[in-house]
Amino acid sequence: MVRAEVAVVGAGLAGLTAAIRLAESGARVQVLATGHAATHWAPGGIDVGAVPGAPTSHAAVDELARLPGHPYAFLAAELPAALDWLRAALAAEGLDLVGDLGDPLRAIPTSIGATRPAAILPDGMAAALAPWAPDEILVVCGLAGFRDFWPEAIAEGLRRPATWRGQQPPARIESISIELPGLAGRHNLSSLDLARLFDDPAWRETAFDAISRALDVRSPGRAGGAGSVRGRLALPAVLGLHDHPAVLAAARERLPLAPFEVALVPPSIPGLRLFAALRAILRRHGGRLQVGEAVHGTIGPGGRVSELRAPAAARELVVSAGAVILATGGIAGGGLIADGPGLLREAVLGLPVDGPPAEHWLLNDPFDPAGHPLETAGLRTDSRLRPVAPGAPDRPLAENVRIAGSLLAGQRYLREHCGDGVALASAAVAARELCR
């Protein structure tokens, strides 16, 4: 048996930050997760909101908060403090976040040659946030043997003016592919292989030299000396795993163009850095993390959950808990399970899900800009994040349970780019509730 004052189910941004806040306040916290997903799949920035027409995250959040049933309707006010808290916590681990709620949303290049709107990014991606000057060039730099980042295809996509969402594009977009030292003939490099290589100080010196030399040869106009061409360098997000701040500093010092990382398909190196930092903070405050099995529990008499259970090699593991935070994610994260059209269930406690009726599951145009009704499916809560049945907002179903993150109904976290903001704000509320 494992004893905890608070059991947190889910190890994404919501679960980990809620757990850290509780552990900081002295609670005995046990985090339980089926596996790793949210952080390991995410691009690594902090998306708090982006909707068409809203110039800043702040404006987007305001707009989302006015949508009926959106979690921001009662969480938006928490967001600035929650973001500041995360910024301070990550900075102490050497990971800086650049950008704020009031900063303009910018078109950030992606690894398929599109752009996505963002305003708050890790330091390593931040050089992409500044507006492009009319004479500035962008060089997309691929690494030979690495097949998750095709520089010419990316450049081709970025050369289309529509890609830039009405913002000023770079004056010219070039692509280049570079053989890195010791990797000739390798054709199956992963982002992890490269990130670990960059962690090695000696190797990265030679790698940055190779990139610099290639840029000198390739960039016409650079003959006039350093600084004659203004530009930035898009690199795959592999600039170090454990030693990222040092790799980034070296890249800035050694490369002739301002480098920025472009998020890749999973596993996300920036996401792994974020996870490692949060995990380290949690452990330092005495919180524990167990990954591997899907937990389940039941609401007992008095509307309380007193224990969770997880499959184990012989007997179920019993986690006795004074309170529970569910931060298990939506359908993608495994917090919601779809058994067929109209059949959605919540994975841990079997709480009632607010989702579309069966007849709305298969009718929609998959490319309908309004999205699919399933996107907003999730759990309804009261303002204290206790779960309620849809349509019965005043009767919490479990007194000592709080819901956080993408499991909350009413958000379209991919379309509205609000998942990280909802996670941070709801985690702050859930932790404060249970500290009482």
Added chain:
Amino acid sequence: MTIAEIVAQAAAPESFASIGLSADECLKCNVCTTVCPVARVTDLFPGPKYVGPQSQRFRLGSELAPGSGVLSVVQSPDRSVDYCSGCGFCSTACPADVKIAEMNNRARAALRAGHRPRLRDWLLGQTDLTGSLGVLAAPLANWSLHNRFVRALIDLVVRIDRRAPLPRFSGRTLRSRLGGYRRSRWSADAPPADRTVVYFHGCAANYYEPHVGQAAIDVLERNGFRVIVPPQVCCGLPLISNGLYGQARGRARSNLAVLADYARAGYQIVGTSTSCTHTLKAEYREMLDIDDEDARLVSEATWDICEFLLDLHEQGRLDTHFGELDRTLPYHAPCQLRSHGIGLPALDLFELVPGLRAVDMDHDCCGIAGTYGLKSEKYDIAMAVGEPLFEQIRSSGEDQVACDSETCRWQIAAATGTRLRHPVEFLAEAYEAYES
């Protein structure tokens, strides 16, 4: 068999629970690769996804159409799966519950099926044979197995690395040290099952570390238990991990024949080797396909010693009169312990001992992974996997380290020059400290 029939069969929900077909749940997200200790240090192993779910398409024939002869492709595309150490982290990290490690273990066995086993792999599986011979001629055996010339010869001929950490044989087996009454299969006056436990010592405590077995027996007796040590053979894990499933089934049958009677009568089976207890709990069923009543009963009755003692504590039955042990104690949780899914019970028990400050080293794997790190072609990989752990222990300045698994203890002791002890030895010492 038609494709439609194959699909219908494969789509049966229960078949996805099977190890081989769980590959169908794989999203190719590579989260498994991010936690793989072997892929972290060598290019020879491309990572759990590539050799597991990704290669599984080449091996599925027999599972999709059993006995039909159709789709008879059952081989791995290459031999790289042999570099999997079997630590199991991939399976715990997978967000989609793919049985990656189990899949890879079977694929390794399939590579060897139909071939005569290598002398080395056969030898590493015969722990009872080597153990009894070694104890019989302990001075000679210990001299020769730690003699540079002999080891170089063994390295050349057998391919067990000359630098690999081999344990020292004890002068007497644990069984021979115990009084006859404990060894008897059934005692006529056996007290009731809640006052008697069955002790599974495994090979390590019997042939190499009788003091670990003695400490466990002392601690159990201190808590009022009668300890029975029935006839037993090697649990079979070294055979499983060397691909010798047939022999392993023989060992499993021998153990089950004895242990199932105890389990049926309500006795609990407690072990000090966390890999043996995991084998009794899970591997007979999962890896050897022995899924009868005996295997189920034994699985449900088996406990790792720290798990058992912590459960005793939860029931308020553990004698907590521990004397003071004033020391900081680095603790390494073995991979096999994590596969139990029981948390880290040793750390909870250490909290009960006054003055003992246990520090979780929080490192994935020491590298040895049973017999993996003994092999000449894998020794360097194993050492690289464990190096961050070794460095942490060296720089801690502590002279004693706790770890639940014997092969990990031998590996870490050899690499760090510290004294490695089973957690139960510290508990036994704390009871002694209370008496004095």
